[in-house]
Amino acid sequence: MSALATLKRRQSRLAYAFVAPAVLLILLIYIGPMIAVVLASLTDYTLISDYWEWVGFDNYIKMFGDAQFGNALRNTAVYAAVFLPCAFVIPLWLAISIQKRKRFRSFFEILYFMPVTSTLTAMALVWSALMDSRQGILNEWLGNIGIGPVNFLGSPEVVLFSLAGISLWAIIGFNMVLFIAGLTAIPRSLYDAARIDGADHPVDEFLRVTWPALAPTSVFVAVTSSITAFKLFDTVAILTQGQPAHASEVFLYLTFLEGFEYFNMGYAAALSVFFLGVIFVFALIQTLMADRAAQ
């Protein structure tokens, strides 16, 4: 009996030894920095001074009274409202049309996926050239059909739409591939059964078979795209730097400004904690929905 107990103890010690490296890495890379950010958000630490002290929730109180914070949230919301529906519907539509094709299917798949493989920071410069208010080719085309010129990146009313367009270009291929994978997993016999049962109209077929079967994929695409929308940073940093008149100052760019331009690390940390909270909510929705779908 005691020999068995010793064996059990030795085995569990061995088990802990095996998981220890993974646990250490997770602590070091994920948990540690998160705790550090939360702690930093409770201080008035700046990059230009060694002196700091605990300020409690002052940073958070400041945040909710900050006009720039409100502006950044509003910009992010407008951007997401343009970006999200398109980032969902366009790839879904493309996936369904491409999946039905017999010829050129892989050609279209590669074509739409290409932007995903490119470096967005580099491509952003190409987009800035295309969208230039004077020499940009987009304005030349618009001019040909009698519209414009549009100041894509310089007009406060347009800039968020332009940024959403660039992000869409970069994400459509990725979401499309996710939807194609979801569509491929639907058994052919379900469509056969639907036709036998009389659901041969495309609308019925979509509503009764395709859409319900795609539900888990849809949740995944919606949530990851929402996180992507909230994480918008690189194109803003390269193309507009939050201009004109703070019209493209989105949440993550504001955090960057506070931390690395104004050196208010404590305040930036508080913004990061808020950001973390939002992402956490999205991830929670995803996990709960995925669990429900699995059942």
Add this chain to the structure above:
Amino acid sequence: MARLTLTDIKKSFGETQVLKGISLDVQDGEFLSLVGASGCGKSTLLRIISGLEAADSGRIEIDGVAVDQATPKARNVALVFQDYALYPHMSVAQNMAMPLVMGRLPMRARLPGAKWLTPGHAQTRRDIAAKVQQVAEQLRIAHLLDRRPAALSGGQRQRVALGRALVRDPSLFLMDEPLSNLDAKLRVEVRREIVELHRKSGLTFVYVTHDQVEAMTMSDRVALLQEGHLLQVGPPGTLYGDPASVDVARFIGSPEINLLPVRAAGQGLQLAGQVLPVASGQPAGRDMMLGIRPEAMRLAGTDGAGGPAFELEVLRHGVEDLGGELVVHGALAHAPDMTLRLRVQKGPDAAVPLHLPERFTAEVPMAALLLFGADGQRVALGQGAAAPVEVPA
């Protein structure tokens, strides 16, 4: 209730011709099995009958009306799929109601949320629910109506698939290997239930299977397909006892029929140095195949039906004890490369092991012989048997 007529149905996928001209008549209320090895084209034929697939040429008629161009919906056929193809996101009740919802409600009443927006169809909805309830009770799945397919066992899913097919009162009831995903015991049970369902409903059934036992036990008639051709269509007994060709004889029956190469000799058939007293009526020297069903042979000395018979010396290789009977694997004593299978009844006391010597004599009644020509077609046996002649080896 419908009569199905197929005329010269052909179908190719790319270079491969899957169906090479199938003509078939299924009577009103008949249970017809399409049986054949995998890849013989039986499932394709079923899909063509259902309208899921279009034939390259040929005519399909239901009750004398050509339906070649009609959609599955217009043909009003029901199809039970091998994997059941239940909609995983719908409850059992919704699954079963699907054909009725599609058939009786207009598009605007089928859209999401239409239940509250189009109150005019409440009566239709109640009718559909009542019909589903009635069929579910008939199939004893009424207590499962609220569940999702994922929460059902294989047998229950099978019933739901049958229910979904039954609610619409189809003209044709088509089934594509519906039992192949069930375990052996359940398969026998559901087999009986489907036969019962056919008897009660009086519908025309077309049943696809690769399992000849299913085809034999369930159908009024069996259609045997091989490589896109119909080999023979007839009642199960006819295919078994009176096969048109060696391929039919080989496919139908388990264990497989014994086929021995023989050559017509003056007095009878020469089988590896032994001349069998079987008058073939064929010119001497012609090569043929002699078919003997495993259960047609009996051990010499045991009681059996009378009539003329001849004897074969058999070397025992192995014995499978099936409880009530034995399957004996062996070979001809004087031609060990010719293997034989025998099915031997054990007699009244199955617990007593039947002793079978290493070398024994099997008796083959003349009446049980099937003779096939070199081309595989059946050859009628001549009348009158000569006395056995021993030929020195």
